[in-house]
Amino acid sequence: MEDYFGDDSGPLPSAKIISRDEFSVDNFSVEAFVNSHRQYQTLNDLQQQLRQWAQTLNQELVDIINEDYGDFVGLAKSLSGGEAKAMDVKVELLGFRREVEQTKDAMGTSSKEITRLVEQKRRLEVERKKVRRQLLFITRLKELECWENGPLADRVKVYLALKKVQDGDESAQYEEYKERLETQRQKVIQDIKDRLQSSDRSNGDEIVRLLDMGAMLNGHRDLVSSFKTQIQA
Secondary structure (H helix, E strand, O other): OHHHHOOOOOOOOOOOOOOHHHHHOOOOOHHHHHHHHHOOOOHHHHHHHHHHHHHHHHHHHHHHHHHHHHHHHHHHHOOOOHHHHHHHHHHHHHHHHHHHHHHHHHHHHHHHHHHHHHHHHHHHHHHHHHHHHHHHHHHHHHHHHOOOOOOHHHHHHHHHHHHHHHOOOOHHHHHHHHHHHHHHHHHHHHHHHHHHHHOOOOOHHHHHHHHHHHHHOOOHHHHHHHHHHHHHO
16 A cells, blocks of 8 residues: 555644734735645635634734724824824724735635535536436447347346336436337347247246246236247147
8 A cells, every 4th residue: 555655654634724924925815825725624614714813813903903002102202203103003904904804805705616616516527427327328228229139138137227227317318218218128028929939848947037037028918928828829
């Protein structure tokens, strides 16, 4: 196992914790931020971390403005142009708060887009599987139609497999093949009748086997009636 996958004795990777510095980098990219944190955690976990950070930062802003703003103003008054500098600090703090809110909104938009793409991929995968099953059904039906001289047991088996698909949950898309499949059922039943007529009446096992195959095709009554007529004749 190690030759193919490497040494798996180390600890499993854990979720990456969001740090304060990540919001202050130049050219902050929401997509890059999401990709760097999504590898080992869900979007819900990531959103929970962002909500916690938003709450923390909001509280810090409130604390700074309510508790320290007076000190900033007092210090600024003792300096030349201090009031303007204090106002600059307040503006920067409020600007940072807006950036946090914008980041949170962008994360919500990215989350919705990812969810939409995942759902779209799921629907396409479902449709792809339906198309593959239908193509396989058509291929096997054509094989059955061209296999008129093949072993009876194998033809019965293929018919039953096709019939199961036709009667399944997606029966509507196989409705156009119903008549063709019924034609093959009738042909196999007729071949079983012919085999019964030519079989050795002393070979009870063969007769029972043929009648059982007919029963699988819902043709048991017709075959038994035909066989009785043959015996009486």
